[in-house]
Amino acid sequence: MHGIAHTASLLAWTFYPHNGTLDLVFSGSFISPSGWVGWGINPTSAEMTGTRALIAFPDPNSGQLVLLPYILDPSVKLQRSPLLSLPLDNHLLSSSVVMYGGRMATIHNGASVQIYATLKLSPNKTKIHHVWNRGLYVQGYSPTIHPTAISDLSSIATVDVLSGYTSKQHDTIRTLKGVHGVINAISWGILLPIGTLISRYLRHARSLGPSWFYAHAIIQLIGFFLGTVGFGIGIRLGELSPGKVYALHRKLGFIAFSMGSLQTLALLFRPKTTHKYRKYWKSYHHFVGYGCMVLGVVNVFQGFEVMGESRSYAKLAYCLCLSSLIGICIALEVNSWVVFCRKAEEDKLRREGIPIGGFEKISGNNS
CATH class of the missing domain: 1.20.120.1770 (Four Helix Bundle (Hemerythrin (Met), subunit A))
Structure with missing residues (x-):
């Protein structure tokens, strides 16, 4: 099992080379009771645009924690249209989300959350570009833009899941x-x-x-x-x-x-x-x-x-x-x-x- 730590977040995974399956968990924390925590993979390059993301936030109707898939296209970065949930490709086999503290935990500023996912990587591919962030608000089921401090704009890394090597870019x-x-x-x-x-x-x-x-x-x-x-x-x-x-x-x-x-x-x-x-x-x-x-x-x-x-x-x-x-x-x-x-x-x-x-x-x- 491998893992890497970032500011206020942690990614751990287990890779099975015989079938190219990747089990991973991303740990992050909320910065607002009405905010969101997201993690995803960009299949082409180390940038936000094009990322296939899983975003966790409190359901506006029930208040329970939900995890929905999104695709971050260029219009999202320019804020020309709201971010809408879209199904991801077949590489995502399963996903789930858990609050730290179990079912009785409440969403608050600083509350920790774990996003679990199982992925099917392409043959002979062991490097992934993973992207993560968190925001203050969710409008309906549409997460709003995250803060734009330098740390928030640098939440991208390239990782070799076989060796555990993190790109120094x-x-x-x-x-x-x-x-x-x-x-x-x-x-x-x-x-x-x-x-x-x-x-x-x-x-x-x-x-x-x-x-x-x-x-x-x-x-x-x-x-x-x-x-x-x-x-x-x-x-x-x-x-x-x-x-x-x-x-x-x-x-x-x-x-x-x-x-x-x-x-x-x-x-x-x-x-x-x-x-x-x-x-x-x-x-x-x-x-x-x-x-x-x-x-x-x-x-x-x-x-x-x-x-x-x-x-x-x-x-x-x-x-x-x-x-x-x-x-x-x-x-x-x-x-x-x-x-x-x-x-x-x-x-x-x-x-x-x-x-x-x-x-x-x-x-x-x-x-």
Whole structure:
């Protein structure tokens, strides 16, 4: 007998190779007295869509625990139509459900349930893609959508029932998500804003000469290169998780990457300072650059939400870095206004013919 444990669930089975029969039991728990617990097998791929599921919930008429079969087609994921019970194929030989505690047990938040099933596997096939989840409500005999936290969206595993080996695909996805988040936070969320600050506040420092431009360009190019790597990892994550769509995060990512690409290409068409179109290019460069920076930072925070890290130390560390940049920006902005006002006052004195140094000496002698 083999078994694997997941968060708040357990799957155990016995496989009979001589006839390809699989006896298994799935243990889960309710998160609501009116909720549901489901388990199933996807015969083609490790995703929710296409799963043949057995879902347990309290009968709306009698209140007794029932177990009904369902087929999860694409319309269910998009919530275009209610989930209706449909008979499964001939591979399901038998099924039943039992509450932990026997017939006298009641359905409540945290109550445990066991789903039993006997399956007939295809010849020479020992791997199954099993899917599990639980929800808060059932409308009639139609279970509603489950929560969409990261743990709920990762409740899929591929298991070899003969050897007991569990596929490491989800460990790979989890690793890729971490790398994707770190790279994008550093590139879009830190490096690109730093490059923007260098351009805005150091370009007027005459002592630096053209050094500010090289620093600005190098940091922006490094940030965009890392951002491109992070963007590519995000595309790969989408391919590995076809049943999960983070619409807002995805759209913001595409827009930010497109704007970053336009910024990079704009360097190839940068007019000379004496060119008549230089001012238009400059306005375009500033508008797209600031827009890309803002979208990048917003999408970093959206990424924390998607990964379920909205209250993590990683987000706290990023907020501290971003706060430091904002503080530096405010200090430099104040300094820029002080320098601007001082320069305006000096220009006014020059126009009135009053020597700045002489004016200070006269004031000092009179005192």
